[in-house]
Amino acid sequence: ALHLAQAEDGKGLDDFQKVYNAIAEKLRDEDEFDGYIGYGPNLVRLSWHVSGTFDKNDNSGGSFGGTYRFKKEADDPANKGLQNAARFLEPIAKKFPWISHGDLYTLAGVTALQEMQGPKIPWRPGRVDADEKDAPENGRLPDASKDGNYVRHYFGRFGFSDQEIVALLGAHCLGKTHLENSGYEGPWGAATNTFTNEFFVNLLNENWKLEKNDAGNEQYNSNKGYMMLPTDYGLIQDGKFKKYVEKYAKDQDAFFEDFKSAYVKLLENGIDFSKLGKAYVFKTLDEQDS
């Protein structure tokens, strides 16, 4: 059965907005991380990796149990580099000991996206810390060296459509790849900390060359110093995906809307929120200054 969401007792919008603000202020303070990209993209990747282990066949994995806090999951080679995000969140977890790890990891991704001028992401609390025995085994996160068909099959495990898959991958407008983490090197060309539809625009407009990188892995590079993973490039090799790439390259609002829906579905997979009220929509720091 799905995990039943149980919100932290007595905590409401104002309490979670305080957690949001603590994360958002720390993002602004520590802006030098990773060549002044900041921690935003890394936090978004963490929120996806803690949710991407979900398997609808036995409802195992996923964001509910906050099991990334155990070495068994954190040390998955696919999670290399996310130690930075985890370290960033430690003082936040200490300051707000009442929030569950699953809620903290997902709320941090929502905060980072909104503070990087992404769409407003409705978010619901209620994830409850599970035991180490519930941590999913390594190997559930995707392999970047594959093609579009692999990506379609991989996300089929979550029940995502072609349109949802393309929208989700739009998050690769953020940050970069790091050779020491994943074996892919992201030339700095397009590395950003602002959420836009650039990923789709670049996919369609750049002339991509397949090259071996210094780790011996093949990746697509453009003469502007941009890069794409083979799985990214698969979105324009596969006709069914390509039409959504074209839609989002033309219409950033449509991308924001569809990304928001798919990202919420990713973070809430496997959890029954029916006992909770409506989702929270947090104000950005800028909206609170005025």
Ligand code: HEM
């Ligand atoms: C086919 C699915 C996917 C594959 C194979 C994939 C693979 C990767 C790889 C290899 C990196 C580089 C990591 C590093 O070297 O530091 C990366 C970075 C990133 N990914 Fe994905 N990813 C996928 C889907 C997603 C999704 C669904 C999201 C979010 C909704 C996401 C968000 C990010 C972000 C924000 C970064 C930049 C992290 C940073 O700059 O530290 N990815 N991804």
Ligand SMILES: Cc1nc2ccccn2c1N
């Ligand atoms: C800018 C950017 N960030 C990423 C992350 C993963 C894969 C590709 N990326 C690109 N092009």
